[in-house]
Amino acid sequence: MTLSVLEYLKKNGPCLSSEVTEYLVSSGISSDAARQRVSRGSKQVLRLDLSLPKRVKFLYTKEQSGTWAYWVNLQEALLSTNSAYGFAITALRARGGIMPKNFFEIASGSPIKQKKHLSASTVLSRLISTNLVKETTVEGVGPCIYLGLHTNHVDELIAPMRARYNVESITLEGIKQWLQNLGFVSYNLAITRSNQSNPTVSTTAWDLMGQSYLSPVVSFVSNTDKPKNGFVVCEILLTEEVSEVDILPFIQKLNALRSLNNVGKQLVFFVADSFSLNALKKLKSIGVSPATTKAIFDTETAKGLRNLTEILSNVIEKAITPEKIDEIFKSLGKIEGAANRLRGNLFEYVIAETMRAEFTHIELNRVCQGLSGSKEADVICISQSQVLFIEGKGYNINRLVDIETVDYWLTQQIPVFRQAALNHSDWKTRKMRFEFWSTGTFSDEARTRLEEAEKQASRYEIGFKDMHLIKSKIQATSNSALKKTFEEHFAKHPMNNK
CATH class of the missing domain: 3.40.1350.10 (Trna Endonuclease; Chain: A, domain 1)
Structure with a gap:
């Protein structure tokens, strides 16, 4: 017995209307009658509103919409027609969606x-x-x-x-x-x-x-x-x-x-x-x-490029050793300009390693939700009495942190981080502190703005550290590998003198 359009979709999954038409014709129905049957469909047969060659449509049922089979069949169907939409979806899927x-x-x-x-x-x-x-x-x-x-x-x-x-x-x-x-x-x-x-x-x-x-x-x-x-x-x-x-x-x-x-x-x-x-x-x-x-x-x-991808993708454990950071810097040092990018990408791991002895739990790159939207916190340090949010900028020592960057942190990021902490069942009763760390230097305007914010803060604390304070903080730890890595790749790297 010939299946209806709906029955065909339920049995074979989402597909192009031309495929259903071909099935009906092969079952003994005339071409015109098959096309009319597919065109009429039913209330339970849905059509994707994309223009494809020869007025072909992608058909599916309500239950199939958005399923894995829907997406797999859609990509295959669009590619089979050389559709620009199919190539675009393929490009996105190849890049993780x-x-x-x-x-x-x-x-x-x-x-x-x-x-x-x-x-x-x-x-x-x-x-x-x-x-x-x-x-x-x-x-x-x-x-x-x-x-x-997704x-x-x-x-x-x-x-x-x-x-x-x-x-x-x-x-x-x-x-x-x-x-x-x-x-x-x-x-x-x-x-x-x-x-x-x-x-x-x-x-x-x-x-x-x-x-x-x-x-x-x-x-x-x-x-x-x-x-x-x-x-x-x-x-x-x-x-x-x-x-x-x-x-x-x-x-x-x-x-x-x-x-x-x-x-x-x-x-x-x-x-x-x-x-x-x-x-x-x-x-x-x-x-x-x-x-x-x-x-x-x-x-x-x-190998260094693959290691860096794994680290930044969170594929491996968030806590990476200074030795691993050192290995990546050395393996990618032949690439011009890589050192500056690596400082920006890996500085938060240096911060986490620096604070590990003082706090019971460290989180990196946590997305925090506030009333005005979401922001990503570079490093969150948690103890029984305090929650510390640290914004890290692994800049060249000669690069200035400008007033716009500081204002964004103070007016856009901190309110979201604080709201997220207040909404957290464990954090809301703890002391909250927000710090801005940079291996670069602060412009005069930025420094003045931070000093004013530090004095005016009442319900929470604000602080900031430049290269010299960060270096002192790291030197005060007992982590010799961290000291060596920071000194070689963040504080004394030859690119810093340019």
């Missing part, structure tokens, strides 16, 4: 703006309007987007995302240095992505782009001897292993770029920790270099 919003135009597979292509902004807007993708703001990162699949646990995705993008940024700077040293790109003309803007070649955005005058990519304008530069472009995805499905959005974007006339030739890299065999073969077959961090740098540096 969440990414900074500004990087969507790099990863989605859609060009910024190009004839006969949906633009990245249009794709994102449509995905958001159908609730397949949602928006959030992550402190220290900015606007982010995530798959609706609505109930999006907070769990933030630390791995932040870790991945921090490590990818360090890696991109190292790749830029490598490309410049080898003469692949012109000095000062290589650009890496940022939360404000992305490198572009014609209609497409990239994680890294540099103008190149290497002979294979240089061309000449007709009837002139003037060389026309080409480009070196790079996409990066530092996950455990990049699969063949993961690279589909990248290939779609590259095809869009290669279809254009009068655009300089490109030397293309896709950088990852590792590739599946199929992904490796596919990239090579289309003239792309599948480059691993181990191949670009060396085994020690690649």
